[in-house]
Amino acid sequence: MSVWMTAKETRGAASVLIVVWLPVLLVVAALVVDAGILFVAKYQFQAAVDLAALSAVQSVEWELLGEGVVQINEEDAVFYADEYLSANTSSLLDANPETLKVWVVNATEEQPLEHPLSGKDLEHPTVIIQSEMKGPASVFDSWLTPLVLSAEADASIRPRTRP
DSSP states (O other): OOSSOOTTTTTTHHHHHHHHHHHHHHHHHHHHHHHHHHHHHHHHHHHHHHHHHHHHTTOBOHHHHHTTOOOBOHHHHHHHHHHHHHHHHHHHHSSOOSEEEEEEEOOOSSSOEEOTTTOOEEOSOEEEEEEEEEOOOOTTTTTSOOOEEEEEEEEEOOOOOOO
16 A cells, blocks of 8 residues: 555546536635625725715805805705705615714814814814715525714815914
8 A cells, every 4th residue: 555646546536626616616716706895885985974064064055255254154064965865876786875873063162172083173064974874785694684884074264374
């Protein structure tokens, strides 16, 4: 009896290895593709929330601005944030955000107010947005709970500083 196997003794071993390892390879490939799709969806959703905050912060009270007071119109800010976010996420995942919370904090340097999420003091008018939506469809949806994407963003109106 030899330590080394002959060609006749190893015949068909490759078939067994392929049958055993091919399903494992396919599951790993599906996980990699799902993770990539989830990463891109999260990135695009965060970008949409960031831009929704920027569009909402532009809802300035023009009459007060003429008097030198910078203040954000809360009703317009909520409207523009919702419109922008809905328009930019519908093509992303064929779904609109499930939740959208918009806070308008009209703080000033003389009267700072607290950030509703982080607790930091705000010294400028700020719009804060928090949103969630259902994640992209996955190969493993029947076995796993559906993923939920969440994103937060804020934008402030800051005075221009001169050097």
